[in-house]
Amino acid sequence: MNYGIMMFATDYAVHPAKLAKEAEDRGFESLWFPEHTHIPASRESTPPGGGELPEQYWHTHDLFVALAAAATATKNLKIATGICLIIERDAITTAKEVATLDALSNGRFIFGIGGGWNAEEMANHGTDFKKRWKIMRERILAMKEIWTEDEPEFHGEFVNFDKLWSWPKPVQKPHPPILLGGDGARTFDRIVDYCDGWLPIVLPNMDLDKKIKDLKDQAEESGRDPEKVSISAIIPAGLVNDDMVDKVKDSDVERVVLGVAPDNESVVIQSLDKLLKYL
Numbered sequence: 001m002n003y004g005i006m007m008f009a010t011d012y013a014v015h016p017a018k019l020a021k022e023a024e025d026r027g028f029e030s031l032w033f034p035e036h037t038h039i040p041a042s043r044e045s046t047p048p049g050g051g052e053l054p055e056q057y058w059h060t061h062d063l064f065v066a067l068a069a070a071a072t073a074t075k076n077l078k079i080a081t082g083i084c085l086i087i088e089r090d091a092i093t094t095a096k097e098v099a100t101l102d103a104l105s106n107g108r109f110i111f112g113i114g115g116g117w118n119a120e121e122m123a124n125h126g127t128d129f130k131k132r133w134k135i136m137r138e139r140i141l142a143m144k145e146i147w148t149e150d151e152p153e154f155h156g157e158f159v160n161f162d163k164l165w166s167w168p169k170p171v172q173k174p175h176p177p178i179l180l181g182g183d184g185a186r187t188f189d190r191i192v193d194y195c196d197g198w199l200p201i202v203l204p205n206m207d208l209d210k211k212i213k214d215l216k217d218q219a220e221e222s223g224r225d226p227e228k229v230s231i232s233a234i235i236p237a238g239l240v241n242d243d244m245v246d247k248v249k250d251s252d253v254e255r256v257v258l259g260v261a262p263d264n265e266s267v268v269i270q271s272l273d274k275l276l277k278y279l
Contacts, residue, residue: 002255003279004030005272006082006234008056009066013262014269016061020070022269024077027279030110031070032082032234032257035063036121043120048201056262064097071105079105082199082234082257083114083181087132088125091139091159092166095146099170107171110232112199113140114181133190134158140178140194147175179232188215192222197230197254202244208233208251216252230254237261245278 005023009016020031039058047053060066067079079101086094102109115136116122119129127135138156145152147170151163170176179199180191183206191198198215202208216226233248237259248256258278260271 001249001253002029003275004028004032004078004080004232004255004257005260005275006032006034006257007237007260007268008059008262009033009061009063010056010059010262011061012059012264013056014265015069016066017069017073018265019268020077020079021073022272024074026272026276028077028272029255030078030080030257032080032110032112033063033066033070034060034082035085036060036118037085037088038121038124039118040120040124043118045118045120048117059262064101067101067109068104071101071108076108078108078110080110080112082112084112085116085122086113086139087116087127087136088122089139091142091154092146092161092164094139095143096166098143098176099147099166099168102170102172102176103168105171107176109170109172109176110179111176112179112181112232113195114199131158133186137190137194144175144194177230179230183211188218191215191229192219192224196228197232199232199234201234201236202239202248204239204244208247208253212252232257235259240275249278 005028023031036057071079098111115132122129135158138159142154142159145154146166153163154161177196179197180195181199183200212231219226219229231253232255233253234257235244240258258275
């Protein structure tokens with residue numbers, strides 16, 4: 001079983017490079033950072049967990065810059081987006097960032113993606129909340145073309161470009177693994193269609209075993225090898241305990257990602273030490 005760490009990389013928390021080095025030194029397999037470019041000061045969207053939105057959401061470093069810092073400070077630690085809001089990003093630019101990070105880290109990148117929840121944030125990027133899933137699908141398909149073809153082109157409703165040149169290509173072939181976050185009615189449809197695996201946030205009342213079986217069954221029915229559909233399960237900070245970790249590690253998952261609250265260096269290192277018992 002692999003164990004990863006997930007933390008909002010914020011301007012008031014431990015430096016991403018320091019966190020990565022400490023995580024690698026302790027034997028954690030991967031480090032995951034979420035993404036928000038900003039949070040609109042006036043909004044109606046409700047946070048996933050309800051209640052007031054924590055300040056970590058609008059204090060995050062740029063996702064790929066933070067991961068690059070983490071990559072340069074380590075040798076074996078996998079670096080991952082958990083999640084990247086591709087619905088707020090240009091496909092050509094993001095394809096370049098993903099490929100560059102995978103190349104510079106020598107193939108250590110995992111690409112977690114999601115559709116997001118903050119409609120106002122997306123609107124600032126020109127994304128219609130109701131069309132976000134169609135937009136994400138096209139952007140991912142276009143990025144796959146850029147990663148795998150010497151002269152890619154793509155012509156869709158939301159992404160459209162003629163033949164272009166773009167290097168570097170990712171070290172991992174055909175591209176870094178793409179894991180879709182979420183637990184909606186069509187999540188598994190999207191995974192089977194254009195992703196390599198699932199990245200759920202596990203809550204106490206979730207029947208994870210049943211959901212994983214449903215996903216694998218759907219993959220097989222669609223002609224995909226269910227054993228090649230990977231699952232990395234996130235336990236949010238505040239919910240990491242023996243029962244939750246046992247629940248996840250006893251399921252058919254590739255890795256357990258343990259949430260850590262963003263804080264100063266000494267506090268976060270103490271948190272990492274407390275999680276060592278799960279390795």
